[in-house]
Amino acid sequence: MKTPKKLFRVTIGWNPSDASEGDFSELVWAKDEESAKYELARRMSFECVRELTPKERRMDVEDIVYGAGPYCVEDVVAQLPSLLTTLLAGPRLALTLKRARALQEIFKILKRIGVRTPLDA
8 A cells, every 4th residue: 555645844955064045945746755865865966957867866866965064853743733723822813924924835735735715816
């Protein structure tokens, strides 16, 4: 039986020795955090160079993974309880900026996993 995939938000820096180059962040479906990191590294590799042999691509992905420095892999669904707590805490109907951002983030997550939200209307 196949392992079900989970949705991760992965962020890897383009160049750990030059923060001015920023980072690359996307949602990735993968079986675990390590697989998610490798999938994003593969996408980064294709973003930089399209024409590589399979062996060159594997080497490029390894260079990205092991040369990335700090990176972040977050389980998107695991974030939902925290976001909902932030949203629902406090006085009823008081939509603070923090709560509005939490609601917006929840809608984004739901949309990415195929759930219709009020923002789709």
